[in-house]
Amino acid sequence: MKKLLSLLFIILALGSQPVFAQPGQTNAELANQYFSTGDYEKAVVYFEKFYGQDPFAAYLGYSKCLIALKDFNEAEKLIRKHQKKFPQDPGIRLDLGLLYEQQGKSNDARKVFDDAIKNLKPDINQVNLLGNAFTKNQMFDYSVSTYLQGRKLLNGAYPFSFELVEAYGQLGKFTEMVNEYIIMIDFNPGYLPNIQTILQNKIANDLSGNMGDLVRQSLLRSIQKYPNESKYSELLLWLFLQEKDFESAYIQAKGLDKRLSENGDRLLNLGRTCVSNKDFLTAEKCFQYVVEKGSLNINYTTARMELINAVNDRVTTSGNYTQTDLLQLKQDYVTSLAELGKNVATAPLIRGYAHLEAFYLFNTDTAIALLNETIELPNLKSQFKAECKLELADIYVFDGLVWDAALLYGQVDKDFKNDILGREAKFRNSRLSYYLGEFDWAKDQLNVLKSATSQLISNDALSLALLITDNTNLDTSNAAMLVYSRADLLDFQNKDSLALMVLDSLVTGFPNHSLTDEAWFKKAQILKSKGRFTEALVYLQDIVDKYPDDILADDAMFQLADLNENKLDDKEKAKVLYETLLTKYPGSLFVVDARKRFRVLRGDKIN
Numbered sequence: 001m002k003k004l005l006s007l008l009f010i011i012l013a014l015g016s017q018p019v020f021a022q023p024g025q026t027n028a029e030l031a032n033q034y035f036s037t038g039d040y041e042k043a044v045v046y047f048e049k050f051y052g053q054d055p056f057a058a059y060l061g062y063s064k065c066l067i068a069l070k071d072f073n074e075a076e077k078l079i080r081k082h083q084k085k086f087p088q089d090p091g092i093r094l095d096l097g098l099l100y101e102q103q104g105k106s107n108d109a110r111k112v113f114d115d116a117i118k119n120l121k122p123d124i125n126q127v128n129l130l131g132n133a134f135t136k137n138q139m140f141d142y143s144v145s146t147y148l149q150g151r152k153l154l155n156g157a158y159p160f161s162f163e164l165v166e167a168y169g170q171l172g173k174f175t176e177m178v179n180e181y182i183i184m185i186d187f188n189p190g191y192l193p194n195i196q197t198i199l200q201n202k203i204a205n206d207l208s209g210n211m212g213d214l215v216r217q218s219l220l221r222s223i224q225k226y227p228n229e230s231k232y233s234e235l236l237l238w239l240f241l242q243e244k245d246f247e248s249a250y251i252q253a254k255g256l257d258k259r260l261s262e263n264g265d266r267l268l269n270l271g272r273t274c275v276s277n278k279d280f281l282t283a284e285k286c287f288q289y290v291v292e293k294g295s296l297n298i299n300y301t302t303a304r305m306e307l308i309n310a311v312n313d314r315v316t317t318s319g320n321y322t323q324t325d326l327l328q329l330k331q332d333y334v335t336s337l338a339e340l341g342k343n344v345a346t347a348p349l350i351r352g353y354a355h356l357e358a359f360y361l362f363n364t365d366t367a368i369a370l371l372n373e374t375i376e377l378p379n380l381k382s383q384f385k386a387e388c389k390l391e392l393a394d395i396y397v398f399d400g401l402v403w404d405a406a407l408l409y410g411q412v413d414k415d416f417k418n419d420i421l422g423r424e425a426k427f428r429n430s431r432l433s434y435y436l437g438e439f440d441w442a443k444d445q446l447n448v449l450k451s452a453t454s455q456l457i458s459n460d461a462l463s464l465a466l467l468i469t470d471n472t473n474l475d476t477s478n479a480a481m482l483v484y485s486r487a488d489l490l491d492f493q494n495k496d497s498l499a500l501m502v503l504d505s506l507v508t509g510f511p512n513h514s515l516t517d518e519a520w521f522k523k524a525q526i527l528k529s530k531g532r533f534t535e536a537l538v539y540l541q542d543i544v545d546k547y548p549d550d551i552l553a554d555d556a557m558f559q560l561a562d563l564n565e566n567k568l569d570d571k572e573k574a575k576v577l578y579e580t581l582l583t584k585y586p587g588s589l590f591v592v593d594a595r596k597r598f599r600v601l602r603g604d605k606i607n
Contacts (some may be wrong), residue, residue: 026050027046027047027049027050027053028046028050028053028054028057028058030042030043030046031043031046031047031049031050031058031061031062031065032061034046035047035061035064035065040065040068040069041069043061043065044062044065044066044069044071047061047062047065048062050062051078055082055085055086056086059078059082062078063075063078063079063082063095066078067099067102072099072102072103075099076096076099079092079095079096079099080096083096088126089129090116090119090120090126090129090130090133091129091130091132091133093112093113093115093116093130094112094113094116094130094133094134094137096112097109097110097112097113097116098137100112113134113139113142116130117130117142117145117146117149118149120146120149120150120153121153122150122153122154122155124150124154124157124158127146127147127149127150127153127154127160128150128160128163130146131143131146131147131150131160131163131167134146135166135167135170138170140167140170140171141171143163143167144164144167144168144171147160147163147164147167148160148164158187159180159183159184159186159187161180161181161183161184161187162184164176164177164180165177165180165181168180174210174211174214175214175217175218178211178214178215178218179218181195181198181199181215181218182218182219182222182232185231185232185235189231192231192234192235195235196235196238199211199215199239200242203215203242212239212242212243215239216236216239219232219235219236219239220236223236228259230256230259230260233252233255233256233259234256236252237249237252237253237256237266240252241270241273244277246270246273246274246277246279246282247282249270249282250267250270250274250282250285250286253266253267253270253286254267254289257289263293263297263298263299264289264290264293264297264299264303265299267286267287267289267290267303268286268287268290268299268302268303268306270286271283271284271285271286271287271290271306271310272306274286274310275306275309275310275313278313278317280310280311280313280314281314283306283310284307284310284311284314287303287304287306287307287310288303288307290302290303291303291304291307301340301345301346304336304339304340305336305340305346305348305349308329308332308333308336308349308352309352311329311332312329312352312356315329316356316360318531319528319529319530319531319532320530320531326356326360326361327361329356330353330356330357330361333349333352333353333356334353336349337349337350337353342373342374342377343377344377344378344379344380344381347374347377347380347384347388348384350370350371350373350374351371351374351387351388351391353370354366354367354368354370354371354374354391354392354395355367355391357370358394358395358398358399359395359398359493359494360494364395364398364399367395368392368395368396368399371388371391371392371395372392374388375388375389375392382415383416383421386412386415386416386421386425387421389408389411389412390408390409390412390421390424390425390428392408393405393406393408393409393412393428394428396408397432397435397489397492397493398492398493398494402432402435402436405432406429406432409425409426409428409429409432410425410429411425412424412425413425413426413429420457423449423457424457426445426448426449427446427449427457427460427461429445430442430445430446430449430461430464431464433445434464434468434485434488435485435486435488435489435492436485437478437481437482437485439468439472439478439481439485440472442464442468443465443468443469443472446461446462446464446465446468447465449461450462450465466551467518468481470514471484471513471514471515471518479510480506480509480510480513480515481515483502483505483506483509483510484503484506484515484518484519484522486502487499487502487503487506487519487522488522490502491522491525491526496526496529496530499522499526500523500526500527503519503522503523506519507519507520516547517542517543517546517547517550517552518552520539520540520542520543521539521540521543521552521555521556523536523539524536524537524539524540524543524556524559527539528559528563533563533567533568534568536559536563537560537563537564537568540556540557540559540560540563541556541560543556544556544557544560548584553585554581554584554585554588554589554590555590557577557580557581557584557585558578558581558588558590558593558594560577561573561574561577561578561581561594561597562574564577565597565601571601574597574601575598575601575602578594578595578597578598578601579598581594582594582595582598
């Protein structure tokens with residue numbers, strides 16, 4: 001222990017020894033060496049010599065050393081001397097002002113700063129040097145004054161908007177900051193994509209939630225001031241899309257289309273965006289606008305088809321459609337095909353019509369005839385032909401023609417072996433085997449698909465494989481599983497009432513079976529699709545309460561929260577459910593989405 005203490009004493013003693021100059025060291029090395037140890041009196045001697053050799057390199061350390069020694073007179077002499085040597089560097093004037101501030105000479109300091117700005121030359125580099133010097137010292141008001149003076153001196157040659165944006169941001173002057181983004185676009189419309197990216201980040205990170213409003217107000221002022229300048233409207237349209245305000249985006253896009261005499265391209269794109277966000281009514285407005293441009297418009301046929309697709313999505317996903325709604329949709333298909341004809345261009349429309357006839361109007365013969373006619377169209381792309389075959393096979397399943405369905409699935413699987421279509425066909429064929437009660441065969445095929453590159457197919461295959469594995473071989477007959485697969489088939493066939501009855505028979509006929517929670521979950525999904533949200537809640541809650549450790553528990557809780565938030569308008573209950581999911585099921589796939597929704601309901605600013 002004594003040896004250890006002695007060694008420690010020696011180390012500490014050596015560490016506290018003064019720095020000695022080594023033979024051959026330069027003035028620069030000695031100056032910086034003494035400065036780094038705080039020995040300013042020795043450092044200043046060598047800095048003076050170093051300055052005589054290289055004023056530019058020695059200046060900063062030399063001035064800091066003098067200020068540290070509070071030798072303000074010598075420091076001022078050095079700054080003035082250095083300014084004469086480098087008159088093109090306006091930042092040196094700033095050093096003099098900062099020196100005065102350290103001495104408490106605020107008036108003298110302000111005069112130096114003001115003079116530095118006043119004496120600027122119409123030179124971009126000069127302005128930036130001084131502006132950067134102010135910014136480096138966090139003197140953002142003077143930075144703004146510098147750049148505004150530079151803008152005035154250069155008379156529009158360069159607006160210094162990028163520099164002003166940062167200074168205004170530091171000062172919290174967000175209105176002025178946003179206005180500078182608009183000035184950037186005025187100066188160079190090519191900046192628009194970059195500015196959109198910048199604003200997107202600003203809005204996303206704006207905890208106050210005011211940035212979007214400021215951008216909108218600034219753009220509206222610019223539009224009113226320059227009504228013939230489309231760039232402001234372009235940016236405003238982009239902003240509405242960021243905020244998912246599709247109705248306002250539609251109005252803006254329509255105005256741009258008319259002003260620029262366009263052919264409806266932007267309305268088509270906006271309509272597709274609306275469909276992907278399930279705003280079908282606004283999507284229909286977008287497509288209808290293009291249709292009304294007339295049949296001679298290049299986008300007429302596309303718009304007609306997109307319009308019917310949007311109406312189809314709105315009606316069939318509403319959960320409360322009537323037979324009248326379906327018949328009106330059918331008439332839209334018939335009218336459109338009568339006008340546009342049955343050809344390669346309208347093939348997607350025919351396929352959508354066939355799906356409606358089979359799965360909603362139950363006219364399978366009509367649907368089969370339509371698809372066979374489509375498959376035989378000349379010049380139809382092989383991939384789309386395969387998609388039609390999959391649709392036709394699904395209708396065969398719907399109609400009970402299982403061997404015909406299996407044959408078509410097998411054809412597509414063989415023709416597109418290494419393509420996503422082939423894997424989709426294999427999955428559907430495996431699902432058909434499951435519907436028929438051939439569980440072992442289905443499971444073997446599904447296991448092959450688990451490694452599919454398509455995540456969606458892989459997940460579907462995994463879920464079905466787990467369902468079969470977990471619920472077969474529990475008894476010799478697999479009777480409960482046969483009942484469940486029957487209900488699953490009825491659900492696929494859109495025979496909701498029958499599916500619900502079969503699921504009820506499963507729960508009552510096989511009490512406490514491992515499929516009970518699956519049956520409840522399936523019932524909840526069917527009831528949700530029919531708009532019967534309160535009834536769906538009951539079954540989801542049963543899963544959470546009675547099967548809290550089952551694989552479906554977190555899914556059921558997330559759907560409970562979603563229903564309360566978006567269908568039943570009970571935000572507080574939804575918030576509690578999201579929070580419970582986060583704490584009780586931290587490994588759930590729904591954690592990321594649940595956390596985001598919880599924070600929104602709590603009032604956090606989330607983009």
